Amino acid sequence: MNKIKLIFTGLFLLSLVNIYAQKGVLSGVVVDGSSRDKVPFATISVYDGDLKTLITGTVSNDKGKFKVDKLNPGDYLLIVSFIGYNSDTLNAVSLATENSSVNLGHISISPSTVEIEGVEVKGMARTTSKKIDRQTYRASDFETASGGTAIDVLNKLPSVSVGPDGTVLVRGTSDFMVYLNGKPTQMEASVLLGQISANSINNIEVITVPTARYDAQGKGGIINISTKKDAVEGLSVSADGLFGAAPWGNKKDKYSGFELNDRRGGGGLNMVFNKNDLSLFGGFNYNKRNVNGSRIGDARLLQSDGSYYHMVASGERPEWYENYSANVGVDYNLTDMSTISASYFYGHRTEGRSAFYVYNNFYGDIDKKPIPGIDPRNHWIYNPNTDNRYGVFHTGNIDLTQKFDNKSKITLSLLYEYSELSRELNNLEYEFDKPTDSVGEKTEHFYQTDNTPLDAFRTSIEYEKELSDESKLGIGFQPQFLSQAGGYRYDTLDVNTGDWGTRDDFNNEIDLSRAIYAGYVDYSGTFGDFTVMAGLRLEYTDQLLKIANADSLDFFGKPILPEYKVKQLDWFPTLHLQYSFNENDALIFAASRRINRPPTKSMAPFLYRRHYEVYLVGDPELQPEYLTNFELTLDKKIGNQSFSLTGFYRGTDNAIFRVNTVYEEENVLIRSYTNSGNVKALGAELNANLTAGKFAKFFVGGSLYNFNTQGDVFGYQENNSSTNWSLKGNMNLMLRKDLKFTLDFDMRSATVTTQGRNEMFYMSNAALNYSPKALNGWDLSVKVLDILSSNVTGLNTRAYDSSGTQIFYQEVEYDRYGPILELSASYSFNMKGKSRKKADSTFGKEQF
Numbered sequence: 001m002n003k004i005k006l007i008f009t010g011l012f013l014l015s016l017v018n019i020y021a022q023k024g025v026l027s028g029v030v031v032d033g034s035s036r037d038k039v040p041f042a043t044i045s046v047y048d049g050d051l052k053t054l055i056t057g058t059v060s061n062d063k064g065k066f067k068v069d070k071l072n073p074g075d076y077l078l079i080v081s082f083i084g085y086n087s088d089t090l091n092a093v094s095l096a097t098e099n100s101s102v103n104l105g106h107i108s109i110s111p112s113t114v115e116i117e118g119v120e121v122k123g124m125a126r127t128t129s130k131k132i133d134r135q136t137y138r139a140s141d142f143e144t145a146s147g148g149t150a151i152d153v154l155n156k157l158p159s160v161s162v163g164p165d166g167t168v169l170v171r172g173t174s175d176f177m178v179y180l181n182g183k184p185t186q187m188e189a190s191v192l193l194g195q196i197s198a199n200s201i202n203n204i205e206v207i208t209v210p211t212a213r214y215d216a217q218g219k220g221g222i223i224n225i226s227t228k229k230d231a232v233e234g235l236s237v238s239a240d241g242l243f244g245a246a247p248w249g250n251k252k253d254k255y256s257g258f259e260l261n262d263r264r265g266g267g268g269l270n271m272v273f274n275k276n277d278l279s280l281f282g283g284f285n286y287n288k289r290n291v292n293g294s295r296i297g298d299a300r301l302l303q304s305d306g307s308y309y310h311m312v313a314s315g316e317r318p319e320w321y322e323n324y325s326a327n328v329g330v331d332y333n334l335t336d337m338s339t340i341s342a343s344y345f346y347g348h349r350t351e352g353r354s355a356f357y358v359y360n361n362f363y364g365d366i367d368k369k370p371i372p373g374i375d376p377r378n379h380w381i382y383n384p385n386t387d388n389r390y391g392v393f394h395t396g397n398i399d400l401t402q403k404f405d406n407k408s409k410i411t412l413s414l415l416y417e418y419s420e421l422s423r424e425l426n427n428l429e430y431e432f433d434k435p436t437d438s439v440g441e442k443t444e445h446f447y448q449t450d451n452t453p454l455d456a457f458r459t460s461i462e463y464e465k466e467l468s469d470e471s472k473l474g475i476g477f478q479p480q481f482l483s484q485a486g487g488y489r490y491d492t493l494d495v496n497t498g499d500w501g502t503r504d505d506f507n508n509e510i511d512l513s514r515a516i517y518a519g520y521v522d523y524s525g526t527f528g529d530f531t532v533m534a535g536l537r538l539e540y541t542d543q544l545l546k547i548a549n550a551d552s553l554d555f556f557g558k559p560i561l562p563e564y565k566v567k568q569l570d571w572f573p574t575l576h577l578q579y580s581f582n583e584n585d586a587l588i589f590a591a592s593r594r595i596n597r598p599p600t601k602s603m604a605p606f607l608y609r610r611h612y613e614v615y616l617v618g619d620p621e622l623q624p625e626y627l628t629n630f631e632l633t634l635d636k637k638i639g640n641q642s643f644s645l646t647g648f649y650r651g652t653d654n655a656i657f658r659v660n661t662v663y664e665e666e667n668v669l670i671r672s673y674t675n676s677g678n679v680k681a682l683g684a685e686l687n688a689n690l691t692a693g694k695f696a697k698f699f700v701g702g703s704l705y706n707f708n709t710q711g712d713v714f715g716y717q718e719n720n721s722s723t724n725w726s727l728k729g730n731m732n733l734m735l736r737k738d739l740k741f742t743l744d745f746d747m748r749s750a751t752v753t754t755q756g757r758n759e760m761f762y763m764s765n766a767a768l769n770y771s772p773k774a775l776n777g778w779d780l781s782v783k784v785l786d787i788l789s790s791n792v793t794g795l796n797t798r799a800y801d802s803s804g805t806q807i808f809y810q811e812v813e814y815d816r817y818g819p820i821l822e823l824s825a826s827y828s829f830n831m832k833g834k835s836r837k838k839a840d841s842t843f844g845k846e847q848f
Helices: 001-017 150-154 189-194
Strands: 024-032 041-048 052-061 065-071 074-081 088-095 101-111 113-116 120-124 128-130 135-138 161-162 167-170 179-180 183-185 204-208 221-226 227-233 236-243 264-276 277-289 291-302 308-317 317-336 338-362 381-404 408-433 438-451 454-468 473-478 480-493 501-503 509-527 530-547 563-580 584-595 608-611 613-614 625-638 641-663 670-692 694-715 718-736 739-746 751-753 756-758 761-770 777-786 793-798 806-816 820-829 834-836
Touching: 024 074, 024 088, 041 065, 052 065, 074 101, 088 101, 113 806, 150 189, 150 204, 291 338, 291 670, 381 608, 408 608, 438 608, 641 694, 641 793, 641 806, 694 751
Parallel strands: 024 101, 179 221, 613 670
Antiparallel strands: 024 065, 041 052, 041 074, 074 088, 113 120, 128 135, 135 204, 161 167, 179 183, 204 221, 227 834, 236 264, 236 820, 264 277, 277 317, 291 308, 291 806, 308 338, 317 338, 338 381, 381 408, 408 438, 408 454, 438 480, 454 473, 454 480, 473 509, 480 501, 480 509, 509 530, 530 563, 563 584, 584 625, 608 613, 625 641, 641 670, 670 694, 694 718, 718 739, 739 761, 751 756, 756 793, 761 777, 777 820, 793 806
16 A cells, blocks of 8 residues: 555656746755665655645655756755655755755665564664675664674674784774774774774774775774764653673682672763754763683793793683763754864773783693603793773864855864873782692782873865766865873882882883874766766875883894884875666775874883783884775675675785794793785675565675785795685564564684684674563663683794794683673663764774
8 A cells, every 4th residue: 555655646746847847956865874875766755845735756766866856946845755764854945046956965764663464673774785985784783782882793794803802803904994973083993992882883884995085094994983873853862781791600710819700781871952953962881891711822932952841821811891981062053054063072991801820831842741861840830910901082073064055065173182091011920839739939020011191183174076966076185193102111029028120121211203194186976877986195104203212122133223213105096986787786896005004002112021921012113004905896686685795805015913933031932013024815705685574684794715924024934825714694583573583693714824823713692672662762682692602712823933943832722701691771762863973082092
């Protein structure tokens, strides 16, 4: 019946088009409010300003575009509708003269809720959609991530993986840029993502080949997170809370007495107030997560007499992550053509881990067997240590947008940030008696700290001009400035006297200043079935890193200089081409060049004794990496099913490797960073959105690619390759009108690294959501994470000297205890309508 009504309405509207013979024009594009896909064949009804008389109308074309012409001067009201979507109404659209032309831009409509045989089902919008320059994912479909953070949502996406330390990888590559509501950030990705509540995310865009208007920083491309909240006139409120635990994973370190509990919790409150042209918004979010686990490790170091020094360790290894943030802001429409926005963000983050390892250290052959004539010197130690990192972020921004005749606009933006960044590592060693399983006297105590606050600001001037209905030209200037300075101390305890002393030969200070002057020009246009986006970006980097104590370290046989300068002009072309065979099939090509500048923490020569067997130190000589990226995508729709197949190549020159070697003076490993080679990845990625009626939706994504890393590591030529694959899936089942079940899985193959291999990983999660009719606005859920107790990460690392002799080998396995049970509840009131955005830290979290 609804289809019949729509057909008659469409015929009636088309019959009215010829009645009016004036020149006024209204145009726009109808898009899906969640996925931002174009909506073809939507009905646009034009009424008089009082909604009493239907004047005329039209239907959007296969690209979602519409145009209503021959309108008299006056005020109009538009209603946009389509089967399976809620209608959207645009009030008080004015045509001042007979020749007036108003472009309404993108008009969003959202999937509707319908009754089918007593079951209430929302319109089955696709989990993912492909555009010419990005892949978009609906966060609401990944229910097992609700109550968590943006990292939990990203971990559900194909070709995206999250490492044990929270490092996010896109097709095996880290160091990408994170944009928040279309605004660039320069924080470390894991830090920013860890502060964004999963419940506040509308969608996530993965842009592996960004256009010229985006920062060229980040070899993994860009991930844009939309956290905009919808609200109607008046006050709107949303709130959520979560509690979870894995009580079967609770432990107590029997030697230190440290209590290990696997509890987690959090919540948030967000409010929006809309009145006419004014919007006020604010919110507070808190998230704390404890992750209990253990580690076993086996390391061997080659000695000058041909024997090996073995370090065999095991023990508990808990982790903790705590974030809280607050934001407040205002949007105000100064006129119909100009808007001003301002916001402030405060964030506080603590993350850390403890390790309670018992080491058995001895000399032997490669198989740990005694060597005649060599004393094994078997001894045991107990090594408790704690590593904490802290960040406090203050960010304020203001934006002004001015439109001109709906054909062009200019946007001015200013962002300022002050961040306090610090780290604290406490590392102790005790004698350990294995026969009595007891801890003896303290033998070593290291305490290392750093404090490196930063100031940064970024400005942007962007102009966009619509050359015709099908083409646009954009230009922009985006300078940014960062200053970060601070010190590091390496203190040791004299266990005999109890007095603390500092290692002046290790203590140091840094002072980094970095200016990047960026400008771009880009063009987009459509010519029949062919669409092109092309651009060029220029960035000039002026950077100076000063080292106060240049004589502090000489581990790698190269002196540290008092100053390191970078003055470099780089160019970054981008190209996107799309050919639409029909409304269901399209072929997309993309290419770009990008850069990855190392963060301060990787360059600072601060020496950390992370635990008994490893030192970690930065390298001030690090230079930027350069990335070349090509993609070819076939996007196909068959009825309600959609598929996207992408072939890709990514090459990284002057790649930064995390490398390991032996510090012979203390018989330990030393880890640092260096530009020493190249990385290549060549393969394909497949995404499929499948629906079964209106009660089930499936998303499956996978990738298969060859991964190669090669370079000079301490005089040895590494050349390692592996065939990597990943497979991820997400299923949503509407069991009844108020009950939904979600199941997801994640499988990743083993992969080579610069000096070793990471082992295969798999995990699965489930969620059950209940939205009771009697409690309007409430949603209750129970989740079981890591159903199979398979959250185990294994890796191995080895190093060779210049002659090709293996000088060390290390195997490690981390086991994070599961399954984990979580209970959550959320409530929303009036949260539909206008969109709002919030600011976040842009520089500090990159350096966290």
